[in-house]
Amino acid sequence: MTEPSETLLAPLRDAEPATPPAYDLDRAIRDGRRNISRRNLLVGSAAAAVLVAAGGAVGTLRPPTGSMPVAWMGPRGAAGAATDPATLTFRLAWSPATPVVDVSTSEYGQRTQHIEIGSDSHYRVAAEVGMYARGAGWRDPLITTDTPLYGQPGRTGMPDGEPGPTIGGQRSVWLSKSASGASVVWPWSPGAYAVAAARTAEMVERLVNGIRLVNEPVRAPFTAPRPPVALKLRETSVTHGPGETYAASLAFSDRADLAEPGKSWARMVRYDVIRDARRDNAGSDKIPAPTSIVDGHPAHVAFANGGELAWLFDVDGFLVEVGAWDPASLRLLGGAGAVLRTARRIRPVASPDKQSSWLPPLS
Structure with missing residues (x-):
């Protein structure tokens, strides 16, 4: 999942407000992509920082349905496994209505972001789900700025924090749960982690309950x-x-x-x-x-x-x-x-x- 000079959506972060007030996604996509940042290679921000509004409480969550095959590619550093970038591994049966949706895939997994556009024409991630390959940790190594270089796993193992709901029979941990937003991490398969984040814990619950694991090709225009x-x-x-x-x-x-x-x-x-x-x-x-x-x-x-x-x-x-x-x-x-x-x-x-x-x- 990259953004070499900011993949298709990252330019929204730096786009100037349009005049008259309106949002030109095409322009934002085009006008912000030239400064290469190797480690800010994916659109948006880390799931733990997807904090936009008020929080709340949530109960036990149902597990995602289906099964996601992990294509083993042999040892490659400490990562050990990879997903196929040409294949979608999940869809969301529920997501908030936002004007921008970005779906990114890589050998480390898939991330789907639903993005709002502020009055200043800058974007805010309203909801995000990331499901990562075995050994890749719970953040994509390519976008985690505090992890080793060259695709090594980032943040492997469950973090410390407030215990979250049981998801698919597995314990989870709240990365954040406050008036500014909520995000949760859990192991969706042995050695493989997922993150869901949204404005509120109730929205996180709906996101997790709406995960549908698939095995279908990425399609483009x-x-x-x-x-x-x-x-x-x-x-x-x-x-x-x-x-x-x-x-x-x-x-x-x-x-x-x-x-x-x-x-x-x-x-x-x-x-x-x-x-x-x-x-x-x-x-x-x-x-x-x-x-x-x-x-x-x-x-x-x-x-x-x-x-x-x-x-x-x-x-x-x-x-x-x-x-x-x-x-x-x-x-x-x-x-x-x-x-x-x-x-x-x-x-x-x-x-x-x-x-x-x-x-x-x-x-």
């Missing part, structure tokens, strides 16, 4: 080429905003942690596809102005820090961006020119505004 085998799919993120606003991203790397060894920058190839029919940068200082025409689309190709970025504008109503963020990833993708060649092969589905038409993006 586009299809794209698979990169060379050394670049493995490490993350996906699909974001829905108000109205027909949506975006999706895929991240690939030869490293499970998506990080350059010993450095603070990302090591990856990313595909970003955003519902946006613009044909220029519309005055944005975050998106370059087109400098050429490629296949009839305004385009821009840039080279920086040994990597390569390509933008194609108005590809059937989408802004397509492909980036090789570092020299090693660009080399694995195919060298100079490979980024633009890849971007030209990304195709929106026939009816992207109908989610039923979405496809596994690498099919």
